[in-house]
Each structure stands twice: as C-alpha cells, then as structure tokens.
Amino acid sequence: MEQEADGPPGRIADSAGEVAARVRTVVESAGCTQREFARRIVMDPSKLSRSLSGTRRFTVAELARIADAGEVDAGWLLGSRVVGDGGVAVAGPGADVGAGPDVGGGPGAGAGIRAGVQPGVRSAGASSPVPPRAPRAPSAGRPLQIVRETVRLIAEHGFHAVRVADIAAACATSTAAIHYHFPGRAELLEAAVRWCMDEDTASRAARIAEFGGGAGEDAAAELRELLALQTPRTAQQRRQWLVWLDLWAEAARSTAIGRLHVEYYRQWRATVSDVIRRGIEQGVFRDVDPEFSALRLTALIDGLASQVLAGAADDIEGTGPDEMYTALLAYIRTELAV
Incomplete structure (x- = not known):
C-alpha cells in the first residue's frame, strides 16, 4: 500500500516513523490487543494498524486520544520536550505544545496537541524509550466520556439538535477540550x-x-x-x-x-x-x-x-x-x- 499523501490539515508528518514507534510503545504497554486499544480510543482498528505500519499518518486528535488512553504525555508522542519548575515551558491542563518541524498537514496542524501534564512535572524528551505518564483526568478517560455523553444527547435530542457546547456542559469541560479530541461534528x-x-x-x-x-x-x-x-x-x-x-x-x-x-x-x-x-x-x-x-x-x-x-x-x-x-x-x- 502506498504512503498516503499529505491529506487534510491535522495530519502529523512522520517520515522516520518515530511517532508510530512511540504509539506502538503505548499500545504494547496498555496490556491489551491492538483492536481493544483501538476500541478504547474510538478509532477504526484498520486505521490504527495502517498508521502504525507507516501507510497512514495519525491526526492530531487521534494522538490526543492515544495519549489519554495510554496515560502518557502527548508532547512525548510528538517528540516535544516539556519541562516545568522554571524550565523552558510549563504545560498545564489545556496548554498547547508546539510540535516544531515534525508536524505536517498545514499551518498550525500540531498546535492543538496538549502536553497533558501539570505544572511542576518534568517530562522526558523525545529520545526517552519509556513514555512519561500524565495524570488521569477525573473522568477516567476524557474521550470515552465525551463519546458516552454524545450518545446520550443524540438519543435524547437527535444529532443535529446537539451542539458541541451541550456536550461540553455534560462533560463539565470546555468546547475547546471537545474539539481537542474530536475536531468536528462529523468526527463526533x-x-x-x-x-x-x-x-x-x-x-x-x-x-x-x-x-x-x-x-x-x-x-x-x-x-x-x-x-x-x-x-x-x-x-x-x-x-x-x-x-x-x-x-x-x-x-x-x-x-x-x-x-x-x-x-x-x-x-x-x-x-x-x-x-x-x-x-x-x-x-x-x-x-x-x-x-x-x-x-x-x-x-x-x-x-x-x-x-x-x-x-x-x-x-x-x-x-x-x-x-x-x-x-x-x-x-x-x-x-x-x-
């Protein structure tokens, strides 16, 4: 199968396969099958398989969900170095991490990846073979919480009557957090x-x-x-x-x-x-x-x-x-x- 073209904005360039290798480490550390991990991040198993093999590029939102399910630093997945306690950058909840030249797919494609670490936590750099753990959200998995609340709201009101703001309110979070994991209504x-x-x-x-x-x-x-x-x-x-x-x-x-x-x-x-x-x-x-x-x-x-x-x-x-x-x-x- 040929390598996918640049495709829509939000795809992460990974010509060296480093992002895929780090994701594979997360999947293997999860203690479940690849198909089960795909279920946890609400992703088509075939898309996960193709992304891991290098014939498809991960999207920003997919990496966000992978980081959440694997309880790892999303910046580490991208190869970004995030430090706290007076270091170069502190990434608290919702803070953006610039992904640098490794990000493809259009201007700002990687800007939405958040480190998911609290201030004062020093994360390992891109060369670290072990993914640094990120604190779990109170929801015990934000993507699945978003999906479950979306299902409930669609069942009650119909998909076209449900606003992203409604889903955010049901999850006690912001609309930005919803778009972080699922960029649009179609993805939801x-x-x-x-x-x-x-x-x-x-x-x-x-x-x-x-x-x-x-x-x-x-x-x-x-x-x-x-x-x-x-x-x-x-x-x-x-x-x-x-x-x-x-x-x-x-x-x-x-x-x-x-x-x-x-x-x-x-x-x-x-x-x-x-x-x-x-x-x-x-x-x-x-x-x-x-x-x-x-x-x-x-x-x-x-x-x-x-x-x-x-x-x-x-x-x-x-x-x-x-x-x-x-x-x-x-x-x-x-x-x-x-």
Whole structure:
C-alpha cells in the first residue's frame, strides 16, 4: 500500500516513523490487543494498524486520544520536550505544545496537541524509550466520556439538535477540550456510532459466551438470545437504537458513516447466518439459504425496532418490546424451524 499523501490539515508528518514507534510503545504497554486499544480510543482498528505500519499518518486528535488512553504525555508522542519548575515551558491542563518541524498537514496542524501534564512535572524528551505518564483526568478517560455523553444527547435530542457546547456542559469541560479530541461534528457522530457498534458487539459476545454458544450448542436457542439482544428493552439498548436511527439518515450522505453502516451490518448478518447454518447442520432449521435468511431477519428487526421506538417516544400505545420479540420468534417458527 502506498504512503498516503499529505491529506487534510491535522495530519502529523512522520517520515522516520518515530511517532508510530512511540504509539506502538503505548499500545504494547496498555496490556491489551491492538483492536481493544483501538476500541478504547474510538478509532477504526484498520486505521490504527495502517498508521502504525507507516501507510497512514495519525491526526492530531487521534494522538490526543492515544495519549489519554495510554496515560502518557502527548508532547512525548510528538517528540516535544516539556519541562516545568522554571524550565523552558510549563504545560498545564489545556496548554498547547508546539510540535516544531515534525508536524505536517498545514499551518498550525500540531498546535492543538496538549502536553497533558501539570505544572511542576518534568517530562522526558523525545529520545526517552519509556513514555512519561500524565495524570488521569477525573473522568477516567476524557474521550470515552465525551463519546458516552454524545450518545446520550443524540438519543435524547437527535444529532443535529446537539451542539458541541451541550456536550461540553455534560462533560463539565470546555468546547475547546471537545474539539481537542474530536475536531468536528462529523468526527463526533462517527465516534458515537463506532462506540455503539463496539458495545453491541461486546454485549453480544458476552451474552453468547455466558449462554454457552458455540459449535456444539443449540443453534435455535442461540438465535433467540441474539434476537433478545436486539430488542430495545433497557435504557442502554434504546439509546443505541436511537443513535442507529440517526446513522441510517447520515449513512446516505457521509462516506465515513456509510462505511461504518456497511461494516456493522456485514458483521451482524455473518453472525446470524453462521448460527442459522449450524442450526441446519443440527437439524433444528430447514435447509434454507443462511445469508438470505439473515438479510430478511435483519430487515424485520430494523423495522420492528423503529416501531417500538416511535411508540415509546410519548408513551403512545403501539408496538412494544414484547410484541417485537414475539414477532421475531414467530419468524423463527414459520420460516426456519423444522
């Protein structure tokens, strides 16, 4: 794969691979997989992988989130030397660190990277092999706090009615701090959608693992468990579905959101078709086309969920979670069960 061009403002030049090497140190020190670290910083795992390999450049906001998740000095990631106690520069909360000639992507592209260290803390320079730790914010991870509050506000008011100022107020921080991690509304929506996707995938995996799902388990019972997870009963499930409604509208207009939309549905339908395929092998389902059945079942879930949410908006007497789940079970009986 070819090296990406300079691209939009905010990309960090890293021809020598030093920034990527420091980020790799942070990821390895986190004690988790690269995919899990990408989830923590609300970043596409493939983008993180490409940035680490040198075929894509990190953005300023991505490095800010990496520094936060890894509890390190963001200036160290860029190779900036930050000192306190009467030294050359003191970087308190919100202070900018000039990244010098290592920053590319337009005028001021690196000016938004903040050191994240308190006055009086002396940080290691660029040559330090060990990332200097930065104090944790009271939020225990500002990017995830921002994303969670964004999801809540989108669910309550809709994406286009939510202002950055509203998110900042919910996080008890400034709008500058929000833009520091997520430069624009598009990035916020993409992060919110990705977080909902990751939460749904994690919940699904945990539920199936708890249930004992696998090659030797009852595929019909496992499919019922998957359908229960897609029924908006809890407040969290309703919030995620409401964000999903905004996703449907934005996916037709935004390439980034459209890709997330396609990625999620591909994963979901693959999961469902795999369960149906095992059910056929076990003799509990008819000999149907697993992929086509998964597509039809997914369309039924989406349609019913939108009716449940519409009825719940003002306590309208309409389709409820119980009716939705009953209809989904009826599909299994009439279309799949032997």
